[in-house]
Amino acid sequence: MGVRPAAGRRAIEVLLQAELAGADERRLVLVDAxxxxxxxxxxxxxxxxxRARRVRVTDQDSPLGIAEAWQHHQAEADGDTVLVVTGSVPADQLGWDVRGHAVRRRPLTVERADIVKQLFGVGDLDTRMVREAWLLDALLEAEPPGGWPRVGSVLTRDRALRALLAVRVGLGDSRDESLDLDADTLFDWSRSSAGPRRFAELPEPERAGLTAWLAQVAGPSAPTLLAxxxxxRGEDALPLGALAAAALxxxxxxxxxFALGTLFGRALGSFDALTPYAAAATGVLTRWIxxxxxxxxxxxxxxxxxLSVLERADQLAATARLTDLLAGDRLLPSGYRARLRAVAGALDGRPAAARAALRSLEDHQLHALHADSTERARTAVRLLRWxxxxxxEPESVGQAVRHHLESTGWVDLAVGILAEGDALHDGDVSGAYHRLINRVRERRRRxxxxxxxxxxxxxESACQQAPNGALLIEDVLAEAAAPLARDGGRPLILVLDGMSADVAVELAAGLDRRAWTEIVPAAAAGRRAARLAAVAMLPTLTHVSRASLLSGAHAEGGQDVERAGFTAFWKKRHRDAVLxxxxxxxGTAGHRLAPELLGALADDRAVVGVIVNTIDDALADGRDNGRARWRLDDIARLTDLFxxxxxxxxxxxxxxxxxxxxDRGPRSTGPAAAEGVQGARWRTGPAGPGEVELSGPxxxxxxxxxxxxxxxxLRYTARQAGYHGGAALAEVTVPVLAFVPSGSEIPSGWTALPAENTAPDWWTSGQETPRATAPAPVSRGKETRKQQPQSEGLFPQPGHGTPGERTVRSKAYEAQREFVRNAPSNAAVAAALDALLGAGGKLSPAAVAAAAQAATGRSERNPQRFVTMLERLLNIDGYPVLQLIxxxxxxxxxxxLLRQQFPEGNAP
Known part of the structure; x- marks a missing residue:
């Protein structure tokens, strides 16, 4: 005799609901199970x-036992109570005195497949399920309180298993088929304690069946994870996968x-299972990264x-003494820290080794997640290059302040970034940064x-009539603001009190280049256009330097003097002005900016000036000592003003x-003892070490x-976050930056400054974004531009000239140009293409326009429009040869695509 089926409460309930309906008040049910x-x-x-029916279940293994149970039930139970007798007594051994009272007069067979069909409301089952007793039993046992979902006419095996997993172990939703049961889902599920614990509590046949099915749908990593x-140890499934990838x-x-095997224990069926398991885990982590x-x-x-998963992986590695063996891993945090320490260790040497160590750090998969630490390491290598x-060796004050804005101010920014300290609090790294800062500050002091x-x-002799090559602060309005106001221009002049060069370049980098284009005065032939830097009035104090700036002449005083001087300056130029x-x-409550300011900005006749004191106030009020970065949102209402x-x-x-x-000195350091102290950084009397005597107009x-x-x-007063009034480059240099709304015309006499050209070479060297380099001018007679070596081989056909020049000579380009009105000259297009190819295919719109301007001598006063014209010329039939991203x-x-769309064509 074969093994009889088992029947639990739910199976009996379904059987009774089907059989008692229309059973003529019979109260005995014999079940062959x-x-x-x-x-x-x-x-x-x-x-x-x-109708509510009371049910009692009894087990009987003999005809006599069944008869006695039935007699006892008739004597004691009421008329609504049903007796269910389970057992293994064959029907032919039962007398008719018992069978005559039983529903259908015979033992009823428990067909689990039929019961499952009833539970899911289907007419049929996947034929594979009929042979899987474990699955049918599990579906009967695990039915949720609200019942199984209705799934149509046929219950498929996959649908049944998905529903079972959702109810049994919380993997998915029993009523939702959309969840992908892939490695991502399985590893994510393993991180909660409840699901894996419930899986471990399942009967062994059910665990085996679910494991086999998940291995098919989720991949070969499933058996090890479920083991x-x-x-x-389900919560360690993903950390162990990461560790396996590192070990392999x-x-x-x-x-x-060998050490890894001890960590997995009996969950690892064979070492062959490690490779797919490690691959699945790293795939999940890579997507999460x-x-x-x-x-x-x-x-x-x-x-x-x-980071939670990978830190746990490192903990497991430490327990198995694997940390040293896995120090070079690209995924584990310990590998990142080891590479960071390698960068730090190279900072005492030459840049080549440090650059190599930095490339290794940037190759680690966590470098972007540890963005602060990676950026500080990158900054340290920049300083080493500097x-x-x-x-x-500037020869004049004018050269010195310009160089400070272009380069040395970036050194100050970099020192400030390093001075904040490494976010991972590694002593070796912090010590290396400290030594590097000291070396940099020593050169800066020289x-x-x-x-x-x-x-x-x-x-001693510099004045407005003879500035000796320097831009004076009292000439900034005349040399920078007034040109912006020509032809009806209406500049907004933002004066950030105390803004040094390092702050200025950081703020400019934070501006949205989609909204703003930085511009600089056009340079003479053979010279590079650059940002303006002025020389402050002395001593470098607000009441003399700001007053002189806003008055356009030597001045000293407070707000009344500034307002009067500002108005008078613009009145001479027949313009209204408000400061x-x-x-x-x-603005007051409900207003971000004052209505009076917004009204002034809307006035086409008025030049508007705004004084923002956030930086200067913070120096005195004690903003976090050593913090170098001032972002746009750090300065009150600056974003709103822009x-x-x-x-x-x-x-x-x-x-x-x-x-x-x-002030980056020790907190215990007090002010220097000196006579004639007038401010934090200046005094009267003979100069001593670290000081200079200044006199003149x-x-x-x-x-x-x-x-x-x-x-x-060096300071003479109580400690503050920072100081001014002295003669250091950072105090005397006045940054002067100009911006126009992107898409608008660049004023005459100005040119766009490509974002790629704002930082010095030592800052950008080795970065992914190259500097924008303008090609040499082309004469109309013969070629004077050299073939760009990085573009060799772009067009293999015979021909002469650069790739850009060959493109504009091609038949396809000539035909397309006929359909574009007011197209740029061929020289401009060729120069733009060559610049893009030389930069790896990506540049800012300003850099593309600057390349065309350098080649033709014609100012491209709207970079966005120039790029739009290039798109029309190059994107034949909608193919995106060139596009804005x-x-x-x-x-x-x-x-x-450029190669495909524009083969070389005829020679000129």
Missing amino acids: VWAGSDAEREFTLQVEG LATDG SCPAAADAG AQAEAGGASGAEARARV LDAPPP LDERFAALLATWT FHKGGYE DAALGAGRPVLLVSDHGHVL RVLTAGGRITAAWRDD ESGRTVHLERE
């Missing part, structure tokens, strides 16, 4: 056709594999999830000392009155003669 329920389930109430869950790829894979790099709220969640280059000597000589000071431009200018279509002139130095206080500190660590911030040239 073994009772599989608990003793507590032997009595229950069941609704049959809207870990069975062992109660390390140089000592054999030794690592990509989500984290995308940013936003979901990115932050993904970052926390990834130290390795010959020190600058530059400041040289500058102080130049300043002392220059100050807003602190408190005057910030947005308001954009809405009004106004160019913006961003300028300072003086810079500042930060540019010194507006103390009778035209002062002593100013040039050393950044990154929301308009980058021009992308598709090299292969």
